[in-house]
Amino acid sequence: xxxxxxxxxxxxxxxxxxxxxxxxxxxxxxxxxxxxxxxxxxxxxxxxxxxxxxxxxxxxxxxxxxxxxxxxxxxxxxxxxxxxxxxxxxxxxxxxxxxxxxxxxxxxxxxxxxxxxxxxxxxxxxxxxxxxxxxxxxxxxxxxxxxxxxxxxxxxxxxxxxxxxxxxxxxxxxxxxxxxxxxxxxxxxxxxxxxxxxxxxxxxxxxxxxxxxxxxxxxxxxxxxxxxxxxxxxxxxxxxxxxxxxxxxxxxxxxxxxxxxxxxxxxxxxxxxxxxxxxxxxxxxxxxxxxxxxxxxxxxxxxxxxxxxxxxxxxxxxxxxxxxxxxxxxxxxxxxxxxxxxxxxxxxxxxxxxxxxxxxxxxxxxxxxxxxxxxxxxxxxxxxxxxxxxxxxxxxx
Amino acid sequence: xxxxxxxxxxxxxxxxxxxxxxxxxxxxxxxxxxxxxxxxxxxxxxxxxxxxxxxxxxxxxxxxxxxxxxxxxxxxxxxxxxxxxxxxxxxxxxxxxxxxxxxxxxxxxxxxxxxxxxxxxxxxxxxxxxxxxxxxxxxxxxxxxxxxxxxxxxxxxxxxxxxxxxxxxxxxxxxxxxxxxxxxxxxxxxxxxxxxxxxxxxxxxxxxxxxxxxxxxxxxxxxxxxxxxxxxxxxxxxxxxxx
Numbered sequence: 001x002x003x004x005x006x007x008x009x010x011x012x013x014x015x016x017x018x019x020x021x022x023x024x025x026x027x028x029x030x031x032x033x034x035x036x037x038x039x040x041x042x043x044x045x046x047x048x049x050x051x052x053x054x055x056x057x058x059x060x061x062x063x064x065x066x067x068x069x070x071x072x073x074x075x076x077x078x079x080x081x082x083x084x085x086x087x088x089x090x091x092x093x094x095x096x097x098x099x100x101x102x103x104x105x106x107x108x109x110x111x112x113x114x115x116x117x118x119x120x121x122x123x124x125x126x127x128x129x130x131x132x133x134x135x136x137x138x139x140x141x142x143x144x145x146x147x148x149x150x151x152x153x154x155x156x157x158x159x160x161x162x163x164x165x166x167x168x169x170x171x172x173x174x175x176x177x178x179x180x181x182x183x184x185x186x187x188x189x190x191x192x193x194x195x196x197x198x199x200x201x202x203x204x205x206x207x208x209x210x211x212x213x214x215x216x217x218x219x220x221x222x223x224x225x226x227x228x229x230x231x232x233x234x235x236x237x238x239x240x241x242x243x244x245x246x247x248x249x250x251x252x253x254x255x256x257x258x259x260x261x262x263x264x265x266x267x268x269x270x271x272x273x274x275x276x277x278x279x280x281x282x283x284x285x286x287x288x289x290x291x292x293x294x295x296x297x298x299x300x301x302x303x304x305x306x307x308x309x310x311x312x313x314x315x316x317x318x319x320x321x322x323x324x325x326x327x328x329x330x331x332x333x334x335x336x337x338x339x340x341x342x343x344x345x346x347x348x349x350x351x352x353x354x355x356x357x358x359x360x361x362x363x364x365x366x367x368x369x370x371x372x373x374x375x376x377x378x379x380x381x382x383x384x385x386x387x388x389x390x391x392x393x394x395x396x397x
Numbered sequence: 398x399x400x401x402x403x404x405x406x407x408x409x410x411x412x413x414x415x416x417x418x419x420x421x422x423x424x425x426x427x428x429x430x431x432x433x434x435x436x437x438x439x440x441x442x443x444x445x446x447x448x449x450x451x452x453x454x455x456x457x458x459x460x461x462x463x464x465x466x467x468x469x470x471x472x473x474x475x476x477x478x479x480x481x482x483x484x485x486x487x488x489x490x491x492x493x494x495x496x497x498x499x500x501x502x503x504x505x506x507x508x509x510x511x512x513x514x515x516x517x518x519x520x521x522x523x524x525x526x527x528x529x530x531x532x533x534x535x536x537x538x539x540x541x542x543x544x545x546x547x548x549x550x551x552x553x554x555x556x557x558x559x560x561x562x563x564x565x566x567x568x569x570x571x572x573x574x575x576x577x578x579x580x581x582x583x584x585x586x587x588x589x590x591x592x593x594x595x596x597x598x599x600x601x602x603x604x605x606x607x608x609x610x611x612x613x614x615x616x617x618x619x620x621x622x623x624x625x626x627x628x629x630x631x632x633x634x635x636x637x638x639x640x
Binding site: 002006009300302303304305307311391 | 473492494506
């Protein structure tokens, strides 16, 4: 209680100091929430791509890259010793020709999906509404996809989405939304999942009209996802696939995972570094305030020493006061940060632009950091107070 | 057994190239329950003696014994503990914490002495004894000088000390209030059996004590006692004592 009374004795000064911490924690929370959102995507990517092998046409990138394979390649890969299952994949743009703008998520996509893959995948999807795709003309939407286009189970949606400047040969088809997935914070959130036959149809539609009728896409896929048997080393299995099946390129999971991790580490360092700078400035203002408080309360310190306070008692009192400043600033900054990130997320949800993710980890870091900063900032003033000569302190002007 | 003993006590300060002998070889014995004043001109060493007695300063040489314990051998933490438990202070300008009310100020020393059992009840009783039963929840800025000093006296007694040191305890109040304050301390001295040592410039205050010690240049110039417990020193006894 005495700490609160002390803080209210210099309302303006302490309010300004607390505001410094608030701004620092606000920066930490918003930048941290951005990093957390990015990290969630990275973690999801690491979990998903670390548990399977992406196989594309020889010469393609790990994520497809435009080349195609024949459907029969899937059965060849399935014959490789150590492979548990291989699922064909066709992925097309959900918004062809339209720039996706700045986004932390994957751009919206439409993909062929076999519900059986969920049994093997390390990233399990669950349904918020409805059910899985069981026949042509049906689609399951990822959570962000559903929010962006305001769809729920039972609605219909025309896929791909017609861009504002659609070309004359643009074609899309009506699909029944039979299910909406729960949020995963990663890849599936921006996806639309249809069966292979429908995906082949969309693949054909995506071809230029001049060649569209000359290519039979019913035998084509853009890649496949391969799962290994339990205990099989997936990097080694990738090499085996590349050696035994011609015309394919199996990318080692470790290669994909490492590229995700390095990107995540750099982003986290930049965002948290910027936020830490803001917090250090806040911490310096706490030191300044507490030093002024010590100067003002010299006689109080002298009295406390006269009535039996030891160095530890005085240290504790002043550090605790700085901790309370940090905790108040941290709590207000956290609440403000949570409010700001929630508002921005709500405002940008319809544009598939979810920037922030406030996690419990971030909340705990923000509180611990503001309290720790208060404690650290209080040490120098507290040390000065505790070492004060009681005789001089008692007779200070 | 003597409660306090000063043996060849000195406190020297270096000032530029000279040495100031603030206290210069004081020998004193104070019995438990005495009511003493220390008088002398400015610079005579009375405040330094009080600071040494209060364990707020370490002497240059000599000994201060509390109930036979040589306080010079104690480390700072142990001296602070002894100060909290055995000593009380009453200052000229009260030194009450402005953010705390009367009873909270009285209870302040309990925070550092782990002596807080029944602390609130004791503080309330002490405030009642000093006539502030109805002012317990008033803050210092809502009290008169006399009331503040009575709170300070209650605070000095909260840990049941054996010695209370008053540093010009009536210096900030008018003569009538000064009289009341000294009477109150005298009553506390008798009722609680606590030794009081008051540093003062005020002849009237010194005249109400049982023993007047006059210092000059850091030495004891005179040490005058009343004849009986009921007899205060007369103005004749004090002639030449107060500068």
